[in-house]
Amino acid sequence: MDAKDIEFFRKYLNQMLDEILRKGEETIEDMVESPEVYADPADRATAESDRSFTLRLRDRERKLIKKIQQTLHRIDDGSFGICEECGEDISVERLKARPVTTLCINCKSRQEEEEQVRGE
Structure with a gap:
C-alpha cells in the first residue's frame, strides 16, 4: 500500500472518529435538556423506546471508537x-x-x- 492510500485511510478514520464523537455530544445534549411531558402514555413509551435505541447505537459507536483508535495506531506502527x-x-x-x-x-x-x- 502506498503513502497516498495510507493518508486516505488516516483521514477517513479521523473523520469517522470526529463524526461519532459529534453524535455522542448531541445525544448527551438532547438527554440533558428539560424532560418532555407526555399527555399520552403511548407517546412516552415511544419516546423512551427511541431513546433506548439511540443509546444502543451510541454504545456500538463507543466500541467502534476503540477499533478506530487501534487502527490509527496500526497506521502509525506500519502494520495497517x-x-x-x-x-x-x-x-x-x-x-x-x-x-x-x-x-x-x-x-x-x-x-x-x-x-x-x-x-x-
Whole structure:
C-alpha cells in the first residue's frame, strides 16, 4: 500500500472518529435538556423506546471508537493493511469497506465458517 492510500485511510478514520464523537455530544445534549411531558402514555413509551435505541447505537459507536483508535495506531506502527492471521496484504477494496478490519477476506471467511461449525 502506498503513502497516498495510507493518508486516505488516516483521514477517513479521523473523520469517522470526529463524526461519532459529534453524535455522542448531541445525544448527551438532547438527554440533558428539560424532560418532555407526555399527555399520552403511548407517546412516552415511544419516546423512551427511541431513546433506548439511540443509546444502543451510541454504545456500538463507543466500541467502534476503540477499533478506530487501534487502527490509527496500526497506521502509525506500519502494520495497517496486513492480515494478523496470514501476514498477507489486505486488499484496499476490503479496507475501504471495513477500514478497521485486521483480517484479509480469506482469513475472515475461514473464521466465520469455523464459528458456524462451532455454533457461535
